[in-house]
Amino acid sequence: MAGQVPRPGELPDLQLPEKGHKLGAVSVRVTAAVDLVELIATLRDAGAEIVAINTFPATRGEPDVVRVFDFETRNLDSAQAAAAVRAVPGVAKAEPRATLGQIFGKRVIVIGGGAQVAQVNLGAVSEADRHNLRGERISVDTIALVGEKQIADAVRAVADLPRAHILVLAGSIMGGEISTAVKELQAVGIPVIALNMVGSVVKVADLVVSDPVQAGTMAVMAIADTARFDISRQKGRRY
Amino acid sequence: MAGQVPRPGELPDLQLPEKGHKLGAVSVRVTAAVDLVELIATLRDAGAEIVAINTFPATRGEPDVVRVFDFETRNLDSAQAAAAVRAVPGVAKAEPRATLGQIFGKRVIVIGGGAQVAQVNLGAVSEADRHNLRGERISVDTIALVGEKQIADAVRAVADLPRAHILVLAGSIMGGEISTAVKELQAVGIPVIALNMVGSVVKVADLVVSDPVQAGTMAVMAIADTARFDISRQKGRRY
Numbered sequence: 001m002a003g004q005v006p007r008p009g010e011l012p013d014l015q016l017p018e019k020g021h022k023l024g025a026v027s028v029r030v031t032a033a034v035d036l037v038e039l040i041a042t043l044r045d046a047g048a049e050i051v052a053i054n055t056f057p058a059t060r061g062e063p064d065v066v067r068v069f070d071f072e073t074r075n076l077d078s079a080q081a082a083a084a085v086r087a088v089p090g091v092a093k094a095e096p097r098a099t100l101g102q103i104f105g106k107r108v109i110v111i112g113g114g115a116q117v118a119q120v121n122l123g124a125v126s127e128a129d130r131h132n133l134r135g136e137r138i139s140v141d142t143i144a145l146v147g148e149k150q151i152a153d154a155v156r157a158v159a160d161l162p163r164a165h166i167l168v169l170a171g172s173i174m175g176g177e178i179s180t181a182v183k184e185l186q187a188v189g190i191p192v193i194a195l196n197m198v199g200s201v202v203k204v205a206d207l208v209v210s211d212p213v214q215a216g217t218m219a220v221m222a223i224a225d226t227a228r229f230d231i232s233r234q235k236g237r238r239y
Numbered sequence: 240m241a242g243q244v245p246r247p248g249e250l251p252d253l254q255l256p257e258k259g260h261k262l263g264a265v266s267v268r269v270t271a272a273v274d275l276v277e278l279i280a281t282l283r284d285a286g287a288e289i290v291a292i293n294t295f296p297a298t299r300g301e302p303d304v305v306r307v308f309d310f311e312t313r314n315l316d317s318a319q320a321a322a323a324v325r326a327v328p329g330v331a332k333a334e335p336r337a338t339l340g341q342i343f344g345k346r347v348i349v350i351g352g353g354a355q356v357a358q359v360n361l362g363a364v365s366e367a368d369r370h371n372l373r374g375e376r377i378s379v380d381t382i383a384l385v386g387e388k389q390i391a392d393a394v395r396a397v398a399d400l401p402r403a404h405i406l407v408l409a410g411s412i413m414g415g416e417i418s419t420a421v422k423e424l425q426a427v428g429i430p431v432i433a434l435n436m437v438g439s440v441v442k443v444a445d446l447v448v449s450d451p452v453q454a455g456t457m458a459v460m461a462i463a464d465t466a467r468f469d470i471s472r473q474k475g476r477r478y
Contacts, residue, residue, distance in 0.1 A: 005300040009347040012296045027399060036289055041276045050275055052290040054401050057251045059243045059428040072398050103396040104382050113372075118364045122382075125357045129383035133352075142360075143343050144368035157342040160266060160309050162293050189298040 008191035008206050008232045014051050014074060015101040015163050024048070024073040024095040026081040034090025039069065048073035051057030052100075052162060065092050067205040072099050100162070107163045108219045111154050113146045116212045118164045118198055120170040123216025131224045138220055139163075148177050155181035159188045165223040167233075168193045168215055175199030191231050193219050196238060206231055208238040222224025245429050247430035247445050248461050248470045253290050253313060254402050263312040264336040265320040266318040270303045273329025278308065282431040287312035290293055291339075291401060304331050322424055339401070344376025346402045347458045350393050351409030352385045352431045359409040362455025370463045377459055378402075387416050394420035398427045403472075404462040407432045414438030425462070431457050431472050435477065445470055447477040 003155070007011060017023055028039065040050060052072040058065040073081045086094045112122050121142050123175035128138040141161075145151050151171075155178060158164050167190060169178075179200045182192050186206070193215055194205035202208045207222075209215035218239075220228040242266035245251065256262055262334075267278065279289060289313040297304040312320045319334030325333045347357050347367070351473060360381050367377040380400075384390050394417060397403050408417075418439045421431050425445070432454055433444035441447045446461075457478075460468035 003263075006298050011298065014294055014296055037280045037283060040279060044276060049294075050292065051294050053289065054399070055252055055253055055290050056287075056401075059245050060426060072340075093401065097399060098392055098396055100396065100399060103393050104400075113368050118361045118370065120380075121360050122344050122357045125360050125381050125383055126383075129352055129356065133385060134384050137382070139380060139382045141362075141378060142364050142367075143378045144364055144371050146372060153337060154342050156337065157337055160264075160293065160336060160339060162344075164297075187299060220398070233356060 005187065006189035011189040013163060015072065015099065015216065016106065017102065021074050022077045022079040023099050023101065024076045025082040025099040026071050026078055026085060027095045027097050028069045028071065028085055028091055029058065029062065029067060029093045030067050031063045031090045031092055032066050034088070035166065039085055039088055042084055042088050043071060043073060043076065043081060046076060046080065048076035048081060062092065070097070077082050103137065103141045105163065106165040106167065106223050107161065108138065108140045108166050108223065109158050109161065109168055110142040110168045110216070111145060111151060116143060116170040120168050120216040123213035124168070124220050127217040127220040129210055131220060131226050134226050135236035136226055137226055138224060152177040152181040152208050155185055158190060159185055164190060166191050166193065168218050168219045169201060169205070170195055170212060171197055173198040174201040179204045183198050191222065207234045210239065212238065244426065245428035246471045250404055250428040252402060254311065254338065256341065261316045262338050262340065263315045263317040264338040265317055265324060266334045266336050267308045267309060267310065267312050267324055267330055268297065268301065268304045268332045269306050270329045270331055271305050271347035273327070274473065275308065278324055280393040281323055281327050282310060282312060282315065282320060285315060285319065285393055288425055294362065301331065307324050307378065309336070314450060343378045344402065345404040345462050346400065347377065347379045347405050347407065348397050348400065349381040349455070350384060350390060350411055351461065355409040356381060356383050356450035356472045359407050359455040361368050363407070363459050364450035366456040366459035370426060370465050373465050375422050375465055377463060391416040391420040394424055397429060398424055403429060405430050405432065405458050407458045408440060408444070409434055410436055412437040413440040416465060418443045430461065446473045449478065453478065
């Protein structure tokens, strides 16, 4: 997809299963002797592209273990990734895992406040339940926030959230800096649904929906493989 | 915290601001010439501990840019991290960012299905809204799922989710493998609230709550700094 801006709703995603690419995950508990650079070089030399790394403090009470590194890899499965890192100095234990994408799938992000944010959620979670019953994996992730700067910062940060595929803005008045942030988010390929509200955000949103439950439902439909709903055909419409 | 299992609700978290530690984030757009190992070695040599890395495909249409690497660092702020990586071969652009922890904060995870999962969400999002108004950052993240194996796998994966601080199980019947997974999750320091339901999960949960809205509300209170609610004192109780 290099050199090309994706159509709304067609975001490529390295963290989701794609034809012809193995995905793997390994959780590695390490002592202070470990070198993260050496671990990554080892995975690379075994043929992996590194998709994600998350670091956690050790909390299981194992002696000498100071950190847990979770690696997600492409072109190497979980068992291969675990086997590759086991011999690296400082590795106490390497366990194959499911990738977060395999479990939690695509993410609908909801940002807003008050009564609306909970109602958008209700619609999105209920609709995701119906699609997940048919084998999909769609999560609904919500941050309740107020304030132009706070919301604009959160909208921008959606671009940095792994597996974020669509944003719903749930409020009564949003504009100014928030509308600028919406355009930046759309430029990386993430479409935005807004409730019908006061302010300029409804002019830049891909789709405006008056009812919050319907807005949450449509957001899930827009990214579901099991729904026939093409948000790029709804550009600028209001319901 | 090495060598010690945290009390329920007192999970240390490298991705959240902690006294005496700077946190930083930098988004790096790279060409095919870049070497991830060199980027990480550069950040390490500049004094950073790597907290997280996420990789995205390039979607802005910039020529030659093939990947976006987001790094989160400890002991280096965002501007320092961006300055450190700018000279690395293959870096087209390095932009300082807010960390995901600064924007989305601690996460309540809700797993379950049907009417209950949406109602738990309603309670959790409404309560998070109230705490976030007072300056906290608490997100509510939900995956609607059915099936013993599917739910057990998701419960285990909560341990690998950055900033996950508490889990709510929202269903009508859960036991067997799910109860085993709950015990594994508690062993890493993440407490579990269950609705009052059929099956053995209510015997292992830290807290059992009959009303789903109340369960979501209590989950947020349990991890909020602005609430006086100590889940470790509620161990095994039912409401």
